[in-house]
Amino acid sequence: MTDAGTNAGKLRGKTAVVTGGSRGIGAAVVRAFASQGANVAVIYAGNREAAQEVCARCEAEYQVQARAYCCDVADFAQTKETVAAIRADFGAVHILVNNAGITRDGLLVMIKEADFDAVLDTNLKGAFNMMRHCVPLFLRAREGCIVNISSVTGLIGNAGQCSYGASKAGLIGLTKSAAKELASRKIRCNAVAPGFIRTDMTKEQAENPLLQMIPLGEIGEPEDVAEAVLYLATARYVTGEVLRVDGGIAM
Numbered sequence: 629m630t631d632a633g634t635n636a637g638k639l640r641g642k643t644a645v646v647t648g649g650s651r652g653i654g655a656a657v658v659r660a661f662a663s664q665g666a667n668v669a670v671i672y673a674g675n676r677e678a679a680q681e682v683c684a685r686c687e688a689e690y691q692v693q694a695r696a697y698c699c700d701v702a703d704f705a706q707t708k709e710t711v712a713a714i715r716a717d718f719g720a721v722h723i724l725v726n727n728a729g730i731t732r733d734g735l736l737v738m739i740k741e742a743d744f745d746a747v748l749d750t751n752l753k754g755a756f757n758m759m760r761h762c763v764p765l766f767l768r769a770r771e772g773c774i775v776n777i778s779s780v781t782g783l784i785g786n787a788g789q790c791s792y793g794a795s796k797a798g799l800i801g802l803t804k805s806a807a808k809e810l811a812s813r814k815i816r817c818n819a820v821a822p823g824f825i826r827t828d829m830t831k832e833q834a835e836n837p838l839l840q841m842i843p844l845g846e847i848g849e850p851e852d853v854a855e856a857v858l859y860l861a862t863a864r865y866v867t868g869e870v871l872r873v874d875g876g877i878a879m
């Protein structure tokens with residue numbers, strides 16, 4: 629029997645919002661939360677079927693409420709409406725995971741302005757947008773927690789990933805500033821910095837030289853990241869932390 633089935637899930641009674649929750653790391657986070665009894669709001673950009681499938685599986689396997697919302701996190705007005713809809717549907721929001729992210733890689737001298745902007749708008753401003761609308765709910769409820777999905781590229785850089793690295797380093801600054809600002813209200817904000825994880829985002833990167841530099845010698849799985857996110861979502865005394873889940877790449 630699952631934790632949720634025994635009514636003993638660590639997150640029973642909580643509502644978690646996960647952006648980009650229809651596949652990859654986001655879908656693994658949604659499942660991990662649901663397995664601990666959380667109700668989940670899954671934000672997806674385009675693939676409605678995939679998002680609904682993730683929700684249906686959570687409801688069937690863990691007897692939680694799960695609902696999918698189409699929203700471009702880069703769009704301030706859309707995120708405002710979506711957070712309001714989630715609040716209306718679930719009554720409250722307790723956990724926000726900013727996982728939605730894109731890459732538009734290219735060498736600095738080649739990269740197009742529009743590509744740079746798209747990466748910053750989705751990865752960094754998207755997280756800000758969601759935080760901007762969720763934090764007032766956390767303040768009113770006197771509880772809340774945020775986990776931002778950064779990257780080792782934000783910690784150590786990677787050639788050809790200036791936009792992505794800037795967005796992911798920016799997320800760390802956003803995380804730590806929010807953690808300091810919100811700590812007195814018992815709202816925690818942490819980040820996870822994954823290395824190479826087996827998802828759609830990395831399937832074209834079999835040749836990436838960074839792969840040879842993984843001390844643990846293998847690519848990570850979405851569930852490895854989800855485990856860290858679940859830890860940070862429940863770690864009462866941890867805030868402003870950046871937890872690497874990278875097989876040792878950035879140590």
Ligand code: NAI
Pocket residue numbers: 647648649650651652653654671672673674675699700701702726727728729730750754777778779780821822823824825826827828829830
């Ligand atoms: P993925 O490409 O499989 O999933 C990304 C998700 O974000 C998708 O569901 C997509 O629809 C959603 N998304 C993209 N733009 C969006 C937008 N504007 N609005 C709403 N949703 C949007 O990628 P993956 O690998 O699961 O990555 C998840 C997060 O983890 C990303 O932030 C990524 O940067 C980060 N990450 C991934 C690593 C990896 O090796 N896969 C390594 C380090 C960080």
